[in-house]
Amino acid sequence: MSRPTIAGVARAAGVSVASVSRVLNGLPATEEMIERVQRAVDALGYVPDSRARSLKVGRTFQLTLAVADVGNPVYVTMMRAVEEVVSAAGYRLVVTTTGPDVVDEVALVRGMARGYADGLLISPIRVDEDLVKSIRECEVPVVVAGNVPAKAGVDTVRANSPKGMLLAVDHLVAKGRRRIAFLNGPADTVPGAARSKGFTEALKAHELQPAAVAEATDFTFAAGRAAAPDLLAAGGVFDALICANDLLAVGLMHELAAAGLEVPRDVAVVGMDDSELAEQSFPPLTSVNLGSAERGRRAAELLLARIEDNERAPRRIVVQPSLSIRRSTP
Amino acid sequence: MSRPTIAGVARAAGVSVASVSRVLNGLPATEEMIERVQRAVDALGYVPDSRARSLKVGRTFQLTLAVADVGNPVYVTMMRAVEEVVSAAGYRLVVTTTGPDVVDEVALVRGMARGYADGLLISPIRVDEDLVKSIRECEVPVVVAGNVPAKAGVDTVRANSPKGMLLAVDHLVAKGRRRIAFLNGPADTVPGAARSKGFTEALKAHELQPAAVAEATDFTFAAGRAAAPDLLAAGGVFDALICANDLLAVGLMHELAAAGLEVPRDVAVVGMDDSELAEQSFPPLTSVNLGSAERGRRAAELLLARIEDNERAPRRIVVQPSLSIRRSTP
DNA sequence: ATCGTTCTTGTAATCGTTTACAAGCCCGAC
DNA sequence: GTCGGGCTTGTAAACGATTACAAGAACGAT
The missing domain is CATH 3.40.50.2300 (Response regulator)
Known part of the structure; x- marks a missing residue:
């Protein structure tokens, strides 16, 4: 009553286990052999055990x-x-x-x-x-x-985070924004470090100074909200904001709204990752697609x-x- | 040079494979045995193969x-x-x-x-x-x-979808909304059917008629947007809207905004699932937490x-x- | 000193496959 | 008729662990 094994199939079909294995793996066999094995497999409802297979083939x-x-x-x-x-x-x-x-x-x-x-x-x-x-x-x-x-x-x-940052800054500058702030994730992470460097370089390329910089404790929505006071304390000195990922951007946008700032009129916001959330957020979020x-x-x-x-x-x-x-x- | 097996460890430790297995699985053994096996395991960097283990123990x-x-x-x-x-x-x-x-x-x-x-x-x-x-x-x-x-x-x-629906309707009614519309997902799905039934029952409990009902092709953001024309065609006849899940709700809210309707002033919106998205959406979405x-x-x-x-x-x-x-x- | 218990350890079977190798068969060529 | 070559099929040895069983050691009781 328990699960049939390849030996059971072989017995039922009156052939060897090797033949069953060969038929199942599509190796050459006669029509009749294929027929018999197939019939036995169907009759018993045999399904090969992937554990055993894994052990043998090493994958x-x-x-x-x-x-x-x-x-x-x-x-x-x-x-x-x-x-x-x-x-x-x-x-x-x-x-x-x-x-x-x-x-x-x-x-x-x-x-x-x-x-x-x-x-x-x-x-x-x-x-x-x-x-x-x-x-x-x-x-x-x-x-x-x-x-x-x-x-x-x-x-x-x-x-290519630096390049992505540059795209973001280019876009903001083209729209007339000069006072650009940056909300990073933790700087001791790989993406955090890359984006920080990228932001600095991108601003330099446009001969701009950062309007404000803050670092969230995590790349999450909650951390984005929590970081808001740090940035807002700088009070109205920025008209654009780049966030290290979309979750941070969306979190922060909630706080911008709470502070009475309108996006994009008062502050333009750019996220990074271009995830589904960017499309879903309101207003929909301009985002750097990092591919x-x-x-x-x-x-x-x-x-x-x-x-x-x-x-x-x-x-x-x-x-x-x-x-x-x-x-x-x- | 290839991966050591339990046999290799046994050889290196000068004991049997059974003993190695026993030590590794915490079965009783002498201090000295544990010591020797442990040393060999560390020296060879042995890690048991979970494929082989799976086959033998059947898990x-x-x-x-x-x-x-x-x-x-x-x-x-x-x-x-x-x-x-x-x-x-x-x-x-x-x-x-x-x-x-x-x-x-x-x-x-x-x-x-x-x-x-x-x-x-x-x-x-x-x-x-x-x-x-x-x-x-x-x-x-x-x-x-x-x-x-x-x-x-x-x-x-x-x-308990019906109960959830009732919570949503209770809330909307308590806030003075009577013309309640419903955006369902596909009705041929299990959640779709349950929510449809729940919505009808909940309205009946309040002796209300549905203000409008539409069915999205999927439980996704895109489907929520796509379903908007169907609902809006009914033109301003609803002041509240329940959606079968949060993604639909958020998708639809985008279209409500595009149509010049303000949430919650013109239309109150309730989602279902109370997912992270409910908190992240703007405005944050009232949502039925289905646990x-x-x-x-x-x-x-x-x-x-x-x-x-x-x-x-x-x-x-x-x-x-x-x-x-x-x-x-x- | 002998016997019986208990505890530790080793030998070998086993899990369910795949696959190297050998054996058997059929067939055509000489 | 015999032999060689190519196919098909079967036998048995892996894969690397766990574990039933047996054997040996240690030790206390008689």
């Missing part, structure tokens, strides 16, 4: 995608793209949340050695020596969506390619940004 | 959560709750997206027979005979987050309990709703 046909926060809509975009690529290649996708701590990321990468997935696609929010080391030593192929030192010797796909979908797609492709051939030289792909203009800017 | 320590659309923020809430419970119990969570088609759901449930997960937590959006049958016959324990006939003989955790987090938590607990004891009688839990009042209603 699980699972890939892991690790992100910091499933509540961040940018990961939804990325996840969709990754899922599409890997499922087309016959893999299941395991999505894990690491949280904001680098130690959890390291633990995750180390844990891959247990062999429950054939590859790891990680988008680390904080990077340290330990993480780089664990990635380099990881038993299974790893692709990083984000910025990690070249010495990690790993395939990476990253965004999350494309990054997800490219990263998934790199991972599949590396699983095929682990000897290939690591590639470092940079995806170029674009600007999605919506009504939060004039 | 993968993975659970699958299947939802229709990862872009729907209500699933983020649910996923967080599920993840918390299952990871505390030592399981990994595999999140899969089924899409809106029932055939894909059926395929997923059937596929569980392959044994890559120890249990399935599914939130089906459409339910038919096939799905019920596949759930009943599923090789691994299944818990349904949603409504499925009792004859499926499966643990379920569901929301997604609690449903996720309870469902995960049921699943774990059933894995422990598959003979227990199926339980059918109903989670009661509450109303989160925000600024989209007066």
